Amino acid sequence: MKLGLVGDIGGTNARFALWRDERLEAVRVLATADFPTPEQAIRAYLDEIGQAVAEVDAVCLACAGPVRGDEFRFTNNHWRLNRPDFCRQLGLSELLLINDFSAMALGMTRVLPEELVEVCQGSVDPERPRLVIGPGTGLGVGTLLPLGDDLWRALPGEGGHVDLPIGSLREAELWRHLHGIQGHVSAENILSGSGLLTLYRASCALDGRETQLSSPAEVTDAALAGDAFAVQVLEQFCCWLGRVAGNNVLTLGARGGVYIAGGMVPRFADFFLVSGFVRCFREKGFMSRYFDDIPVWLVRAEYPGLLGAGVALQQAREGRQAGLA
Structure with missing residues (x-):
């Protein structure tokens, strides 16, 4: 599996980490109020840890609220996300959006x-x-x-x-x-x-x-x-x-x-x-x-939502789509 990025985004904070070899790396917590868009927050996160955007080929974000279609408006902050635009701006081949508590649930399998x-x-x-x-x-x-x-x-x-x-x-x-x-x-x-x-x-x-x-x-x-x-x-x-x-x-x-x-x-x-x-x-x-x-x-556990996002991304990348919801 190539390098993935996972996020657990709430109303106040956005938690990001790299997902490599089925483990979290370089966890950081950023304030959502400091960034106009999630794309800018992710670029700032990658800059902080010295990771090139081009080396990340897939992202999974756990977001509060129902996840349907290509448009997502975050429940408790000002961010909005359009899936095709997000992938184009960051040069991604894959973006997986899952409900934040689905990620929390999947995280229980790794605590x-x-x-x-x-x-x-x-x-x-x-x-x-x-x-x-x-x-x-x-x-x-x-x-x-x-x-x-x-x-x-x-x-x-x-x-x-x-x-x-x-x-x-x-x-x-x-x-x-x-x-x-x-x-x-x-x-x-x-x-x-x-x-x-x-x-x-x-x-x-x-x-x-x-x-x-x-x-x-x-x-x-x-x-x-x-x-x-x-x-x-x-x-x-x-x-x-x-x-x-x-x-x-x-x-x-x-x-x-x-x-x-x-x-x-x-x-x-x-x-x-x-x-x-x-x-x-x-x-x-x-x-x-x-x-x-x-x-x-x-x-x-400190970051169960991030763990669950990683599990979801892992299952998707392995073609085991039944594990995602």
């Missing part, structure tokens, strides 16, 4: 054991789907299907926008408050960075408290410092993540295991591991025993 923290013990069923779910800027949900011979298909979807489930009277009260403000309440409305702040404000409104915290980081920091009300809010966040993850497991039959990914949960990993996540993950009435042997891991 190292030491990059996974066990949340629930269990046994992997190698023939069944695996669920990848991660709160960050939004809520990403992906499905990983094993196809045999170390070939994987990552199914893209918009599972973060399903209805927020209700499993307790407190959750019903919170949902009713949110619905009165915004109408439809999706899982992502709570299970994301901005969602944690929304949950904090809704909790304050229900309990007649004045809001004192103004960012998701402040809510998390206050909870980790022992503030009782912030602890309650972060605990509710973990419980709702458990309910949404459990619903997805039942829908997909994801007995291959569950990966908790994304940028948020690793920041409060110790809190998460003793939270109500596991209880709410399994709390499914007469189907609760279904979860007894399903493993769950918290992902602490």
Whole structure:
């Protein structure tokens, strides 16, 4: 395989790396605001690492949002991309665009054991789907299907926008408050960075408290410092993540295991591991025993999206198109 370039592009940052011999090299993180176009960002990246553009023959970019056709508009930044123009400007023979959480899912096939923290013990069923779910800027949900011979298909979807489930009277009260403000309440409305702040404000409104915290980081920091009300809010966040993850497991039959990914949960990993996540993950009435042997891991890998983009590019270059989605 010739030299490839992979990217994992979010709203604020674009992560780039070379993909050679099935490994990442020369990872760099650039601010999307510093560049008018992705082409210019890639040229700046290659200049920084001293790599000639002409030596790169294929690019795979993992992008937030549905990927269809030759035109792509990035969800959370100002970049736009036209596939033929992109290839012409960079002299490429190949550009592969995949959904960012499809890349995240494929990245799970390459994470190292030491990059996974066990949340629930269990046994992997190698023939069944695996669920990848991660709160960050939004809520990403992906499905990983094993196809045999170390070939994987990552199914893209918009599972973060399903209805927020209700499993307790407190959750019903919170949902009713949110619905009165915004109408439809999706899982992502709570299970994301901005969602944690929304949950904090809704909790304050229900309990007649004045809001004192103004960012998701402040809510998390206050909870980790022992503030009782912030602890309650972060605990509710973990419980709702458990309910949404459990619903997805039942829908997909994801007995291959569950990966908790994304940028948020690793920041409060110790809190998460003793939270109500596991209880709410399994709390499914007469189907609760279904979860007894399903493993769950918290992902602490640094660049799983880049790894997944590399896997997608590798499978495409080897003609194993079934692995791409």
